[in-house]
Amino acid sequence: MDEIELKLHLSEESARMIEAAGVLPGKPKPVAQRSIYFDTPDRALAAANLSLRIREAKGKRIQTVKQADKGAAGVLTRPEWEMPVSGDVPVLGDDTPVPSVLGDGAGRLSPVFTVAVDRRRWLLNEDGAQIEVVIDQGDVRAADRSSPVCECELELVSGPPRALFAVARRLAAAAPVKLGVLSKSERGYRLVGPAPVAIKAEEVTLDDGLTAAEAFRRIALSCIRQFRLNEDLLLASRTAEPLHQARVALRRLRSAFTIFRPMLGAAGGGLREDLRWLAGTLGEARDLDVLLSRAPSGPVRDRIRAARDKAYDEVAEVLESGRARTLMLDLAEWLGHGDWLADPDGQAMRDKDARDFAAKALSRFRRKVKSGGKDLSELEDEARHDLRKDTKKLRYAADFFAPLFARDRRKDRKRFGASLELFQEQLGALNDLAAAPLVLDRLGLGDMPEAADLIGTHDRAPLLAAAEEAYRDLASAAKYWK
Structure with a gap:
């Protein structure tokens, strides 16, 4: 049978609230649960995305x-197979993979590893649905290492999945909760x-x-998952x-909205604005990280570090x-039940074969990059930054559509991907040069003698030459999609 579930990440204080x-x-009684997870030494089950x-x-x-x-991320629909057993030794039948x-x-x-939690359970009736809500608190243990668990799981017993979000x-x-x-x-x-230090x-x-x-x-759900995993690591x-x-x-998520704009139109406009706001906040800190990585010891570095x-x-x-916490929940609900799925004018585009849609999208952005990079050395910083954004898209x-073309023209795919990655890297290095004076001025450091080394104007000419060469290689790379 399939399990339909929405998971929320809690703090212990949030659980109490x-x-x-x-x-x-009601007031449920805690039930102590202890789970043993099994696998082979080479982690064959984990590699197959299975847990036992x-x-x-x-x-x-x-x-x-x-x-x-x-x-x-969001509502998970997962096949699961359950059976009673008499001991702590797995019983393997042919009814599972x-x-x-x-x-x-x-x-x-x-x-x-083992998972030991105290579980508290409620059964709710919500908008024609029956939902089991549990709060688990405890820890995961493997040898001498452990990790705390505090989460809420909303499992659909019957009825429409959208009701899970109403309860969430x-x-x-x-209380403060986050999408788990x-x-x-x-x-x-x-x-x-x-x-893990960070999750790619x-x-x-x-x-x-x-x-x-x-x-x-x-x-989009994959992008949300990547963000949430790194958000927790970042806060820690x-x-x-x-x-x-x-x-x-x-x-990546904002680019997905752009890539699929022919299908989405203006749908999700408020979500896009919230994503722009959140990305802007992280972008300011990222600019300082880049600058700090280039700054030698001294007063300028100390000022950058403080900023x-x-x-x-x-x-x-x-x-x-609250705005950031609810954004990921809003996105997960909108992706499964939003207005973009109800627009009758977009039905034909939504039903379009993903491979055909992908081929047209790749061709569209390839044309933009080829057109925008023709006179690369003559471009102003702002225009080159726009080209960089198109290249990223x-x-x-x-990357998004790679599985749809996995069997097609592998040599061409490899060359195109390598050329695209190199061109993006060169444009990124040029953008860092252009951004450095602006960040230094914002910090009031632009006139300090030590700041000149961070601007690195002497690096611009070789970087431009390298970017032009990378562009020529990309422009000549054959399309591997049809």
């Missing part, structure tokens, strides 16, 4: 196999490997025969890497604001 607010009926656990509660054990979708994944390696299964909004009105994108099994696997974009699952509407939804570490990747996630620390304070304040489109 929700229960105290009375938005969930045995959960014990009230003296009974239930074995569950789940199929994960690591590119998703596990035997086909493991083959002869089933005997190598062993415990990898009542909870969000009672990390499963308990993912938390456990993080403990048995290197701790994951490949979006796009299958043959997919519609343009479903492709957009999957792409206040370092440049997760800030950069959180900003990349927002750029950078203040910018990170502002980023943290924004990320914890072309690269994001190529």
Whole structure:
């Protein structure tokens, strides 16, 4: 059967506030749950996006196999297989994908990590739907490492999935909550490997025969997931890497809106404005990170460091604001149930084959980049910045749609991707040069002698030459899509 679930990330204080607010009926008794997750030494199940656990509660054990979708966020619809078992040893039947994944390696299964939580459960009736709401608090443990768990899961028992968001909004009105994108099994696997510093974009699952509407939804949800994962890392570490990747996630998401504009029209305009606002806040801190990485020791670096620390304070304040918290929830709901899905004039475009839509989008942005870069050395900084943004959109489109063309003209795809990446990097370096004086002036440092080395005007000519060469290589690269 399929599990339909919406996950919310909570703090312990938020969990107390929700229960105290009375938005969930009754006073449930906590149920202690202990789950053991199994895998092979080479993590064959994790590689197949499967999890296998045995959960014990009230003296009974239930074995569950789940199929994960690591590119998703918001409402998750996941196949799961459950059966009672008598002990802490997995029972593998042919009714799950596990035997086909493991083959002869089933005997190598062993415990990898455990999850112990106190669960509190409510059953709600909401807009014709029945929803199970649970709050879990506890920890995940693997050997000598552990990670706390505090989350709320809303599982649809019956009725329309949109009702999950109605309940989520009542909870969000009672206490600060955030869209959850990390499963308990993912938390456990993080403990048995290197701790992530930042999360890069994951490949979006796009299958043959997919519609343009479903492709957009999957792409956007993948971007939301990347942002939320890096947001949590950023708030915990206040370092440049997760800030950069959180900003990349927002750029990818905003680019997705642009790429799919022929289908979306003006739909989601308010969400786009909120994304622009959030990206702008992160962008100011990112500019200071770039400048700080180039600054030698001395008074200028100290001033940049102080400004950078203040910018990170502002980023943290924004990320914890109600506007930012609800934005990801708004986006997840809009992607599944928004006005863009109800517009009759856009039905034909939404039903269009994703591969055909992708080919036209790639051609459209390729033409823009080829046209915009013809006289690269003559462009003003602002025009070159616009070209850089178009180049990013072309690269994001190529990344988004890569699975749809995975079997096509591999040599051409490789050359096009390499040329596109190099051209974007050269434009990025030129943009950093152009932005440095503006950031220094904003900090009141432009007239200091040490600031001249950060502007690096002597680097401009070789960077322009390299960018022109990269453009020529990209312009001559053949299209690999049809």
